[in-house]
Amino acid sequence: MARELAKSTLDRLTCKLGDERKRLETLIDHFEREREASRLAESSSEHNADPENADGGSLAFEMEMDLSIQQNANELLDKVKHAQDRMEKGVYGTCEVTGKPIPVARLEALPYATTVVEAADRV
Secondary structure, three states, X not given: OOOOOOHHHHXXXXXXXXXXXHHHHHHHHHHHHHHHHXXXXXXXXXXXXXXXXXXXXXXXXXXXXXHHHHHHHHHXXXXXXXXXXXXXXXXXOEOOOOOOEOOHHHHHHOOOOOOOHHHHHHO
C-alpha cells in the first residue's frame, strides 16, 4: 500500500535525509582518516596505546569510543540509505511491519523511520 505524502512534506523529508546522509558520510570519513593516522603513528612510542600507563590507557579508551561512534554512524547511514531507497520505490512513510502510515511527526523527528512506534521493537 503506497503512502501519499504532500509534495512539500516529501521534499522537506528528502532534504532532511540528504543532509543527514552528508553529515554521516563526513563523520565516518573523519573517523577513518583519524584511525589511519593513528595506525601510521602506532610505531611511535608516544602514540602507542600501552594500557600499562595512564596515557596509553586514555588513548586506547579514546580509540574505542571513536570506533563505537563510527559503528553507530555506519548503522544510521544504512538506515538513511534504506529510507531514501523506500522513497524511490514509492513506499516511504508506510510501516514495514504493519503497513500503516507512519505519522508525519515521527518522520519529521526520524526521517529514516520505517515503522510506526508500536511496531518499532519488532524489527
